[in-house]
Amino acid sequence: MTDTTGWAVHPHQFWLRGERPAERVSFDAEKGLWNVYGYEEVATVLADPKTFSSAHVNDLFPVDVPPESSAGNLLDLDPPDHRKLRNLVSKGFSAKVVADLEPRIAALTHELLDAVEGDRLELVDGLAYPLPVIVIAELLGLPAADRELFRDWVDVLFSQKNDITTTADKEQMEADFAVQNEALAPMFQYLREHAAQRRKDPRDDLISALVRAEVDGERLTDTELVNFTTVLLVAGHITTTMLLGNTTLCLDAHPDQRARLRADRSGIPTAIEESLRFLTPFSVMARATTTPVVVGGREIPADQLVLVSLAAANRDPGKFADPDAFDARRDPNPHLGFGRGIHFCVGAPLARLEGRIAIDILLDRFPDLRVDPEIPPTFMPSPFMTGVRTLHLRTA
């Protein structure tokens, strides 16, 4: 078992301590929701969007979420709307588009690491945050120089320590929602302005492609465009930031595995998959039942909030041998870190490529790279995210 005792991860994430859930599917009466932890059960839920809807999740909270907040948001759509929008974005992330980014990602990684002074590197600030955010900004056609703005906006979304519950006080939830909306308003305005510019003056970027795109003969509305772009911008960087930090941390905890990778870089993609299994960046996905259904022997009524735990499923001993050990050579590794089914992560090829290139270059440039023993890593505060927030390294 990999020793993670020094890692200050959120205490809700019991699987990170090597603990197993008491039940594979369980009802949490206090929070008014179901937790699905077993691998097979999680896979069953994700394979059935008709019974386990993404679009109805917001209906289950005691707060009125305006429907326009979900318009164009892939994560909040069910078929057939989901398929139509997903087809639009899939082209922007085709294997060819992603593979062509390799030289740019490598150049950016070197550029960022060239700026490292002395023998210390805070990995998140120095590389793991800026690299993916510059790449996604360039793909979308947003000025990469605005990246600190994106960071402020996204931090609002992800610095929340609140739990998900359907039983919370309506007034409190409405107040939280209002604070979040107010903080995000400048981001929506910013994206709206960029979309308007591209309507007038299209270029060779993803926002221009979305502006031109038609679904059933109709163009996307401004709101759909802004929400669509928000998902790409947000999902497109914070998770990859965690992936880079987590992989570096796991390799540091296993110097023997790191030495092997250093000697044979062809193992990096396999190590990255193991990092996604072992420290799954988005640990939980939400779905709403549309009809009564039996999962793992438990009957879940209709209109229930179901939290599927990708992270706990990724530690299921029924699926993975020795699940609490980080094994950079684990193969096959059918982890659920990118989800499964119709919502499977659109950006997975890009995240994998960024991960491979960045880890390869880090190994090349810093033969003595190690976690600073005097400054322990910090982790994302959200109970639903597993990823380093700061990772101080010594380069010599």
Ligand code: HEM
């Ligand atoms: C969907 C994880 C990187 C864009 C998802 C889902 C997961 C996930 C678990 C499934 C959501 C669900 O089932 O409800 C990750 C992880 C990443 C990563 C762990 C990095 C390590 C990216 C990148 C992009 C991206 C780089 C974009 C450039 C998206 C989008 C969806 C999605 C647009 C929605 C797909 C849909 O609903 O059809 N991601 N993601 N992700 N991801 Fe990622």
